Amino acid sequence: ETAVFQTPNYHVTQVGNEVxxxxxxxxxxxxxxxxxxxxKKLLKIMFSYNNKQLIVNETVPRxxxxxxxxxxxxxLRIKSVEPEDSAVYLCASSRxxxxxxxxxxxxxxxxxx
Amino acid sequence: xxxxxxxxxxxxxxEEEFLFINCTYSTTGYPTLFWYVQYPGEGPQLLLKVTTxxxxxxxxxxxxxxDKGTTSFHLQKASVQESDSAVYYCVLPDDTNAYKVIFGxxxxxxxxx
Numbered sequence: 001e002t003a004v005f006q007t008p009n010y011h012v013t014q015v016g017n018e019v020x021x022x023x024x025x026x027x028x029x030x031x032x033x034x035x036x037x038x039x040k041k042l043l044k045i046m047f048s049y050n051n052k053q054l055i056v057n058e059t060v061p062r063x064x065x066x067x068x069x070x071x072x073x074x075x076l077r078i079k080s081v082e083p084e085d086s087a088v089y090l091c092a093s094s095r096x097x098x099x100x101x102x103x104x105x106x107x108x109x110x111x112x113x
Numbered sequence: 114x115x116x117x118x119x120x121x122x123x124x125x126x127x128e129e130e131f132l133f134i135n136c137t138y139s140t141t142g143y144p145t146l147f148w149y150v151q152y153p154g155e156g157p158q159l160l161l162k163v164t165t166x167x168x169x170x171x172x173x174x175x176x177x178x179x180d181k182g183t184t185s186f187h188l189q190k191a192s193v194q195e196s197d198s199a200v201y202y203c204v205l206p207d208d209t210n211a212y213k214v215i216f217g218x219x220x221x222x223x224x225x226x
Contacts, residue, residue: 041219042216097212099206107156
């Protein structure tokens with residue numbers, strides 16, 4: 001049963017456009033994440049929020065910005081997409097620190113043409 | 114920092130064959146270790162986790178043993194089914210940040226009917 005909801009499922013856009021992805025979790029978790037998964041299925045963490053505070057901010061291009069309105073929502077905006085941004089973006093949540101289970105959404109597949 | 118290594122990028126088996134996926138890790142202390150599985154079209158989900166308290170984890174016929182001596186956490190299943198076709202990730206907490214985990218590169222398992 002999915003408890004981390006992502007929209008949209010797919011998005012195709014042109015280079016230079018702005019896109020936004022939404023994520024909501026209904027698990028009551030304090031921590032949320034954005035991961036990027038490439039075509040070889042490699043997973044890389046991009047951002048993490050705990051109680052609306054940014055706690056993990058990996059080295060990603062500045063055109064990526066997370067937005068957290070409350071503990072249950074974490075959106076991702078990409079200001080001016082590039083071809084290398086084509087990937088699956090996975091939102092996730094967990095109860096707390098890294099020894100607890102992480103729950104993932106189904107992902108948003110971004111294709112930049 | 115710590116790290117996790119999965120050498121097998123792809124494994125192809127026939128139904129009822131034995132599965133072995135190699136995972137080794139490097140870390141300080143004795144953190145909880147995880148295996149996640151990602152089925153097509155889904156996000157990763159927890160398959161099993163193991164702590165030093167129990168040393169062994171099992172779920173859905175899969176088993177993994179925490180071997181501190183060889184710093185390994187291999188995944189095994191006695192008899193695979195076509196429905197086990199998925200990507201399997203070995204995961205451990207990142208010792209540089211309490212809210213991060215490190216995913217291995219993933220092993221694509223294809224089970225032929």
